Amino acid sequence: MTSSQADRPIGLRERKKARTRAAIQDHALRLFIEQGYAETTVEQIAAAAEVSQSTFFRYFPTKEETVLHDRLDPVLIESFLRQPAELSLLGAFRAAIREVFERLDPEESELERARQQLIISIPELRAKLVDEFTTGLAMLNDAVAQRTGRRADDPAVRTWNGAVIGVVVAVFFGAQQDGDPDFVGAMDRALAQLEEGLPL
Missing domain, CATH: 1.10.357.10 (Tetracycline Repressor, domain 2)
Structure with a gap:
């Protein structure tokens, strides 16, 4: 990490991507709490977050990553x-x-x-x-x-x-x-x- 990288302001696109990633993760964690990790599918997480499954996989390559991230x-x-x-x-x-x-x-x-x-x-x-x-x-x-x-x-x-x-x-x-x-x-x-x- 260089000083220029650390001081660089985050752009609107990056902030929107961060919010989308956070929303998907939050919905995934809520579903895991409510119905269990193994019982929750990517399809259910995407539906709860109101995104497509392809969008889900752009942010999280696997279901595991929604927890590990x-x-x-x-x-x-x-x-x-x-x-x-x-x-x-x-x-x-x-x-x-x-x-x-x-x-x-x-x-x-x-x-x-x-x-x-x-x-x-x-x-x-x-x-x-x-x-x-x-x-x-x-x-x-x-x-x-x-x-x-x-x-x-x-x-x-x-x-x-x-x-x-x-x-x-x-x-x-x-x-x-x-x-x-x-x-x-x-x-x-x-x-x-x-x-x-x-x-x-």
Whole structure:
């Protein structure tokens, strides 16, 4: 991610595509909640979102992708890059997480919790989770490089990002297994522990 890419305003076409993608995903998640993942078809999702099946497949190549797609990742990265320069990297990341999740309205929070639970509970989705974390790691790696003025392939940058993603993975699985509704609080506490040097 270069500075020019990060600062470039999003055009109307891109905003409309993002809204359509979000609408399709929201309808898919609602149907999964109401009638189950396996019982929901692409045809039903497209009908609920009032789009054709061909339009559905332009945004999501498979039904699985409606769950795996994490639209909060780029929002989180943008928030991370906007945080005050005087914050430490972990301080900026913690602030970004709080900002993004606290802005979600109740329905958005419910759908995000459902999305996370589906990933954990559906074997074929859980099997693809590593790929999703790999994508998130690449995004964070570029953002940290930009914020620090270092190269994205700097081993120190990669190590820092690997440690953070490790915490994210641990909290993600822990929150789902424990049924902890305070995902943001759990994440903030875990990142605070990392910032303190992982004391036990």
